[in-house]
Amino acid sequence: MALTAPRPAGCSAPATSRPRSVCDRCPNSAGKSTLLACLAALQPFRGEWQRVRLAAVMLQVWPTLNTDARLLLLDEPADSLDIAQQVALGQLIALLTTAGLKVLMCAHDLNHTLAHADEVWLMAQGELAAAPAAAEVMTPEHLTNVFNVAFSLVSAGDRRWLVSRQRVKQQ
Numbered sequence: 001m002a003l004t005a006p007r008p009a010g011c012s013a014p015a016t017s018r019p020r021s022v023c024d025r026c027p028n029s030a031g032k033s034t035l036l037a038c039l040a041a042l043q044p045f046r047g048e049w050q051r052v053r054l055a056a057v058m059l060q061v062w063p064t065l066n067t068d069a070r071l072l073l074l075d076e077p078a079d080s081l082d083i084a085q086q087v088a089l090g091q092l093i094a095l096l097t098t099a100g101l102k103v104l105m106c107a108h109d110l111n112h113t114l115a116h117a118d119e120v121w122l123m124a125q126g127e128l129a130a131a132p133a134a135a136e137v138m139t140p141e142h143l144t145n146v147f148n149v150a151f152s153l154v155s156a157g158d159r160r161w162l163v164s165r166q167r168v169k170q171q
Contacts, residue, residue, distance in 0.1 A: 046080035058092060063099040072096060074105040078112065090116055110162045114138045122146055144168060 061069035140151035
């Protein structure tokens with residue numbers, strides 16, 4: 001996972017310049033200090049910050065760096081990541097699980113969960129709606145009951161996909 005960080009719009013500092021946190025070439029807007037203007041310009045790049053946080057977490061539990069690590073907890077790790085970075089994250093998680101680390105992850109991407117999870121705890125209004133085998137939980141019937149949306153399970157290529165169709169009418 002490459003850790004690149006784009007320069008804020010309007011920043012004239014060369015890419016090889018000092019870190020942006022001390023950049024003195026970013027536009028100074030509305031009386032803000034230069035540092036605050038630079039940080040404010042970075043706000044839209046949530047995906048970049050997410051990648052940095054994930055890299056830090058991965059380094060803390062990477063099996064060759066921390067042989068005592070047993071469990072990785074992730075809350076919406078793919079949030080704000082583009083599709084290429086989501087794929088890279090999935091590959092890193094697969095490497096960790098192959099090395100024996102357990103990964104417990106909260107996620108709302110049903111198709112990612114269907115493709116990668118071994119066990120799923122499907123929650124509805126704070127209650128456990130279905131568990132644990134992913135193949136038994138990630139069914140149109142369970143998901144329709146929880147989300148009040150009709151689903152179809154389709155096959156394409158070597159994967160199964162959940163496709164939402166329409167909201168279910170309340171009776």
